[in-house]
Amino acid sequence: MPVRKAEAIWQGDLKSGKGTMALASGAFEGAYSFSTRFEDEPGTNPEELIGAAHAGCFSMAFSNELAKAGFVPDRVHTVAKVHLDKTDSGFKITRIELITDAKVPHIDEAQFQEIGAAAKVGCPVSQLLGPGAEITLAATLEN
Amino acid sequence: MPVRKAEAIWQGDLKSGKGTMALASGAFEGAYSFSTRFEDEPGTNPEELIGAAHAGCFSMAFSNELAKAGFVPDRVHTVAKVHLDKTDSGFKITRIELITDAKVPHIDEAQFQEIGAAAKVGCPVSQLLGPGAEITLAATLEN
Numbered sequence: 468m469p470v471r472k473a474e475a476i477w478q479g480d481l482k483s484g485k486g487t488m489a490l491a492s493g494a495f496e497g498a499y500s501f502s503t504r505f506e507d508e509p510g511t512n513p514e515e516l517i518g519a520a521h522a523g524c525f526s527m528a529f530s531n532e533l534a535k536a537g538f539v540p541d542r543v544h545t546v547a548k549v550h551l552d553k554t555d556s557g558f559k560i561t562r563i564e565l566i567t568d569a570k571v572p573h574i575d576e577a578q579f580q581e582i583g584a585a586a587k588v589g590c591p592v593s594q595l596l597g598p599g600a601e602i603t604l605a606a607t608l609e610n
Numbered sequence: 611m612p613v614r615k616a617e618a619i620w621q622g623d624l625k626s627g628k629g630t631m632a633l634a635s636g637a638f639e640g641a642y643s644f645s646t647r648f649e650d651e652p653g654t655n656p657e658e659l660i661g662a663a664h665a666g667c668f669s670m671a672f673s674n675e676l677a678k679a680g681f682v683p684d685r686v687h688t689v690a691k692v693h694l695d696k697t698d699s700g701f702k703i704t705r706i707e708l709i710t711d712a713k714v715p716h717i718d719e720a721q722f723q724e725i726g727a728a729a730k731v732g733c734p735v736s737q738l739l740g741p742g743a744e745i746t747l748a749a750t751l752e753n
Contacts, residue, residue: 468696469648473661474689477669480677488666492646494654495638499666503635505612511637513663513735518616520656520663523631523642526620534623546617551734553611560738591694592656595703598741 488516505551505558514560518547521592525565528590529606532582533571541570560600567606579608631659648694648701657703661690664735668708671733672749675725676714684713703743710749722751 472491478484482501488511489496503510522545530543548564565587571579583606587593593602615634621627625644631654632639646653665688673686691707708730714722726749730736736745 468701469650469655469657469694471655471657471661471692471694472689473658473665473692474687475662475665475669476685476687477666477673478683478685479673480682481670481674484670484673484677486666486670488662490654490658490662492652492654492658494640494658495662497637499670504670507612509635511633511635512612512614513667514612514614515616515633515635515637516659516663516666517735517738518614519618519631519633519638520659522616522618523620523629523659524656526618527624527627527629527642527647530620530622530627531624534627539623540621542619542621544617544619546615549614549616551612551614557732558611558734560734589700591701591703592660595660595742596738599738 488513514549514551517560517596518549518563521563521565521596522547524590524592525586526567529567529569529583529586532586533574536578536582538571538574538578541572543567543569562601562603563596565602565604567604568609569606570609572610574608574610576608580606631656657692657694660703660739661692661706664706664708664739665690667733667735668729669710672710672712672726672729675729676717679721679725681714681717681721684715686710686712686714705744705746706739708745708747710747711752712749713752715753717751717753719751723749
């Protein structure tokens, strides 16, 4: 089975240092800093990469489960919101919100919600993140 | 504290469908598919995004802890290898290897390893992923 790789470099201390993160596929390399992670400076950060991974995995898994039930989706679109909070023991990623809207011919609302709830628990990235953070799902059927 | 966003779209079923993942910062948008995730087709996948997030968070945290101990690093470079395995209950991300090499003036090997081990446990992404997968660290001091 695949082993996926990525890398990062950090130079210097936390506040005045700088870094880059890169995917081994070559699809992306981006700079990050204290300000792009913990403040409002434009740029990337580890948390939005986790959000993209979770949104990507969940959308794929939800689509797969819908198709297996006989409802191939036209489109499953998911926004992931990753909450980085300051706790007594330092910064923690406490919660991930998945907000999905989907166009799925012929399905009814109850089936749609049931399959979404199962995909929320079962997708490989939810299985990875679920023990460490709260995951919530709000799914809207757009038909 | 920041809430970081990303999104993904999947269209169709698992094998013949297609998707995109995008960071809300605008730094990256990339296509993914069954073949780029579970097979060898070139392209991105959720697992390498998680690897980049973990390598980025760990390199930043290790640098911070080194600097706080009086050893501002010239460079901390980390490769993350994310293992996606097929288990009896489906695909699971079972293990993440962090492989770090660092240039840190004046520090001795024992201090370097001790601070690395603490950063491996303490960085926010390790705290998120640690309950769900095994995390290992191999750290090399290059001085």
